[in-house]
Each structure stands twice: as structure tokens, then as C-alpha cells.
Amino acid sequence: MSEQQENRDYDHKQSVRDCASIANHQTEENLKLQEGNESFPVWLLIVCVVILIVGGSYVGANSGGFEFSNNNKSGYEPSVPAGLSGLAPELSELEKYVKGGEAVYRAVCNGCHQATGAGQGQIPPLVESEWIINGTERFSQIVLNGIRGPITVKGASYGAQEMPAQKGVLNDKQIAQVMTYVRSKFGNVSDSVVTKEMVESARQKFGARPNQYTSRELSPEDAMLPGDQPEWLAPEEPEPSPEPAPEGESAQINSGSRTHASLNSKTT
Numbered sequence: 001m002s003e004q005q006e007n008r009d010y011d012h013k014q015s016v017r018d019c020a021s022i023a024n025h026q027t028e029e030n031l032k033l034q035e036g037n038e039s040f041p042v043w044l045l046i047v048c049v050v051i052l053i054v055g056g057s058y059v060g061a062n063s064g065g066f067e068f069s070n071n072n073k074s075g076y077e078p079s080v081p082a083g084l085s086g087l088a089p090e091l092s093e094l095e096k097y098v099k100g101g102e103a104v105y106r107a108v109c110n111g112c113h114q115a116t117g118a119g120q121g122q123i124p125p126l127v128e129s130e131w132i133i134n135g136t137e138r139f140s141q142i143v144l145n146g147i148r149g150p151i152t153v154k155g156a157s158y159g160a161q162e163m164p165a166q167k168g169v170l171n172d173k174q175i176a177q178v179m180t181y182v183r184s185k186f187g188n189v190s191d192s193v194v195t196k197e198m199v200e201s202a203r204q205k206f207g208a209r210p211n212q213y214t215s216r217e218l219s220p221e222d223a224m225l226p227g228d229q230p231e232w233l234a235p236e237e238p239e240p241s242p243e244p245a246p247e248g249e250s251a252q253i254n255s256g257s258r259t260h261a262s263l264n265s266k267t268t
């Protein structure tokens with residue numbers, strides 16, 4: 001055999017081996033493919049369908065369907081976390097009264113004294129003003145008849161502008177409420193209110209005056225409008241149940257002896 005022929009033989013053998021390995025590989029791959037592609041067993045399909053039918057008809061027969069009344073437990077109240085009731089908090093009588101005054105303030109005083117009560121330019125501030133915190137009589141005079149001329153508010157002088165009378169614009173209740181609001185909001189006065197009756201008497205006393213007051217003509221600083229505070233302002237606290245300490249102790253001793261007695265009566 002020449003060297004050339006031997007090489008050819010070798011090449012041939014090699015190519016045969018390659019072919020064989022490729023073929024083998026392919027059959028292995030075919031097997032694997034078949035494993036994943038097996039058809040779904042018919043018996044399992046039947047079992048599934050039977051379970052669905054039996055289970056579905058059981059649920060259908062035993063649940064209330066989609067009827068609200070069948071699924072609603074009577075008397076069930078969903079619990080709501082505290083503070084999330086969804087209802088507006090109940091306002092106290094005082095808060096309602098002050099709120100009414102706020103509405104009057106917004107409608108009448110806001111434009112000049114500002115929503116913040118800070119005033120502007122020659123319009124003096126109401127915030128912490130001595131004219132609203134001190135005597136309610138002179139405050140009512142200012143609102144009823146207006147004021148003009150020099151006035152000192154918190155150490156600053158004003159006087160270039162006039163405040164018009166409000167007695168024709170506002171009724172007694174509105175004046176009482178707006179005065180209460182101003183005193184509460186800008187003066188931090190929370191222990192007293194101005195009532196409609198107080199303003200009524202003020203109107204009788206000062207309302208006939210034809211023109212505005214000047215600050216010197218106003219009632220003295222400490223003059224308060226006469227009248228009672230409304231009952232709702234200080235709702236009576238329920239009487240705390242009396243707790244007499246020494247008597248409580250003796251009562252305990254007594255109850256102790258009572259149990260002793262009852263024990264004794266049981267044993268005898």
C-alpha cells in the first residue's frame with residue numbers, strides 16, 4: 001500500500017465515524033423532543049372535567065349566588081379606626097357661634113382689616129389689639145357707629161382713614177358673633193362671648209348717635225357690656241362620683257368580713 005492510499009483509507013474511516021456520531025446525536029435529540037411532546041393523557045382530562053363539574057355544582061348549590069342579602073351577615077358593622085369615621089366632627093355650640101362670626105367678618109371686615117387681622121396701611125391691626133381684648137363696650141361702640149380721628153393701636157398711631165358705622169349693615173346677632181370671632185381669633189379670648197342681648201342693649205344706648213366716635217369719646221377701657229354668658233359656654237361637668245377614701249377602706253374590710261361570714265355560714 002502506498003502512503004497516499006493509506007491516507008485516503010484513514011480519511012474514509014474518519015468520515016464514517018463522524019457520520020455515525022452525528023446520526024447517534026440526532027436520535028438522542030429526537031428522543032428528548034418526544035419526551036416533552038407527549039400528548040395529554042385522556043384519563044387525566046376526564047378526571048379534571050369531572051372535578052370541575054362536581055365542584056362547580058357544589059359551590060353553585062351551597063353558596064348564595066350573587067345575591068347581596070345571601071352574602072351579607074346581618075348586624076355586621078365594619079370596624080372603623082378611631083378618627084376615620086368619615087363624618088365631620090361635631091362642632092360645639094361655641095365653635096358654631098364663632099364660625100357664624102367668621103362669616104360676618106369675611107363679608108364685612110375682611111376687605112379693610114384683612115383675613116389675618118393684620119390691617120394695612122392706615123387701617124389698624126386687630127390682632128392683639130387692646131381695643132378688642134379689653135372692654136367690650138367700647139368695641140361695640142366702634143362696630144355700631146364706626147370710628148375716625150387719631151387712634152393708637154399697639155403703640156402705633158392711625159387716623160388718616162375712617163371706619164364706617166356698621167349698625168345699618170349688621171343686626172345684633174351678627175355684631176355679637178363678629179365681635180366674639182374677633183376676640184377669639186385675634187385676641188385669644190376663649191372664656192367669654194358677646195351675646196345678642198348685650199349688643200341689643202348697646203344699640204339702645206349708643207345707636208342713636210348720628211356720627212362716628214373718636215377714640216377719646218369711647219367708653220373706658222374696662223367697661224364690659226352687661227349681660228350673662230350663655231349656658232352652653234360652660235357646659236356643666238357631670239358630678240364626679242364621690243369617692244370617700246377612708247370609708248372605702250372600711251367598706252372593703254366589711255366586704256371582707258362578709259365573705260368570711262358567708263364562708264362560715266357555708267361551713268356550718
Ligand code: HEC
Nearest residue numbers: 109112124125126129131147148149151158159161162163
Ligand atoms: C372700610 C374699612 C373698614 C371696615 C369695613 C371695617 N373697619 Fe374697622 N377700622 C377701619 C379704620 C380705618 C380704623 C381706624 C380708624 C381711625 O383711625 O380712627 C378701624 C378701626 C377699628 C378698630 C379699632 C382699632 C383696632 O385696630 O383695634 C376695631 C376694633 C375695628 N376697626 C373693628 C372692625 C370690625 C370688627 C369690622 C367688621 C365688622 C371693621 N372694623 C370693619 C376700617 C374699617
